[in-house]
Amino acid sequence: MFKWLAPRPATPQPEALAARIAAAQDPNLATLSFQKFHDLIPSPQAAIDIFKGRWASSFPELDPPVVAGGSPLFTIDHRPRQAGAAFGGETARLDGFKVVELGPLEGGHTYQLEELGADVIAIEGNAEAYLKCLIAKEILGMNSKFLLGDFIKYLEAVEQPFDLVFASGVLYHMVQPLRLIELICQASDRAFLWTHYYDPERCTVFQGAVIEHAGLSVEHFRKGYGDQTHGQFWGGLADAACWLPRDEILRAFQAFGHSQVEVLETNLDHPAGPCFTIVTSR
Numbered sequence: 001m002f003k004w005l006a007p008r009p010a011t012p013q014p015e016a017l018a019a020r021i022a023a024a025q026d027p028n029l030a031t032l033s034f035q036k037f038h039d040l041i042p043s044p045q046a047a048i049d050i051f052k053g054r055w056a057s058s059f060p061e062l063d064p065p066v067v068a069g070g071s072p073l074f075t076i077d078h079r080p081r082q083a084g085a086a087f088g089g090e091t092a093r094l095d096g097f098k099v100v101e102l103g104p105l106e107g108g109h110t111y112q113l114e115e116l117g118a119d120v121i122a123i124e125g126n127a128e129a130y131l132k133c134l135i136a137k138e139i140l141g142m143n144s145k146f147l148l149g150d151f152i153k154y155l156e157a158v159e160q161p162f163d164l165v166f167a168s169g170v171l172y173h174m175v176q177p178l179r180l181i182e183l184i185c186q187a188s189d190r191a192f193l194w195t196h197y198y199d200p201e202r203c204t205v206f207q208g209a210v211i212e213h214a215g216l217s218v219e220h221f222r223k224g225y226g227d228q229t230h231g232q233f234w235g236g237l238a239d240a241a242c243w244l245p246r247d248e249i250l251r252a253f254q255a256f257g258h259s260q261v262e263v264l265e266t267n268l269d270h271p272a273g274p275c276f277t278i279v280t281s282r
């Protein structure tokens with residue numbers, strides 16, 4: 001007897017199949033994949049497009065112009081200039097300063113610190129971000145040194161002190177934020193820090209627990225990252241991070257030897273949570 005055959009499920013396209021297999025094996029898409037062979041006319045844009053659609057920063061004006069991301073981290077973002085104004089005296093420059101920058105992402109602040117005269121070593125733990133830093137370095141002719149790895153391990157091993165630690169956007173990505181503050185204070189007599197912080201009225205979905213570190217007993221507020229597969233994840237190396245309350249951050253810098261702590265700017269209404277900018281020194 002004739003029987004209708006059950007319709008066969010549509011065969012997925014090879015790319016969709018590859019993406020599904022990759023997602024099953026690597027749920028956070030923590031491994032990189034990009035096209036290997038490029039038979040284009042060589043150009044800065046061709047190098048930027050290795051990571052097309054995955055850049056955070058826009059580049060400075062170039063001739064011809066290039067298209068990357070939307071954040072003006074190489075240009076308008078004023079955090080490097082704030083560090084220059086805080087530590088550079090009348091000139092507000094950082095000429096000759098040996099700076100260690102933690103988590104440069106794509107090198108935007110690195111570029112600005114270099115423009116202010118600093119001699120920068122920047123430590124980046126995300127290989128995609130690190131490769132973007134190298135692309136930016138090549139396109140913009142930067143001299144800074146970029147290293148791939150965990151800046152905690154770098155600071156633990158470093159012997160020569162730096163003139164300044166520049167730590168923008170990293171403290172709130174730490175599982176042990178007090179350890180990072182301790183290491184920053186050991187690595188230099190001066191620090192610039194921009195970070196989100198925990199505020200009970202504005203931060204929800206965090207889990208609180210008191211954690212001891214180096215004689216300090218501080219309530220930490222932990223939050224998981226959730227989806228990291230969208231190609232615009234610029235977070236930490238673990239799958240969660242602990243935020244500290246504002247005053248505990250200030251108290252920790254003082255406890256670890258940076259007795260001078262100045263709050264330069266506070267923004268309670270940042271879409272990602274309250275944040276502030278501080279400069280500290282011994």
Ligand SMILES: C[S@@+](CC[C@H](N)C(=O)[O-])C[C@H]1O[C@@H](n2cnc3c(N)ncnc32)[C@H](O)[C@@H]1O
Pocket residue numbers: 073102103104105106109123124125126129149150151152167168169170173234235236237
């Ligand atoms: C939110 S982004 C901040 C980027 C930039 N500094 C800024 O302020 O715009 C955090 C950066 O720090 C890097 N990062 C986080 N934890 C790190 C660690 N333990 N070692 C090295 N890099 C880390 C991330 O990969 C990311 O590039």
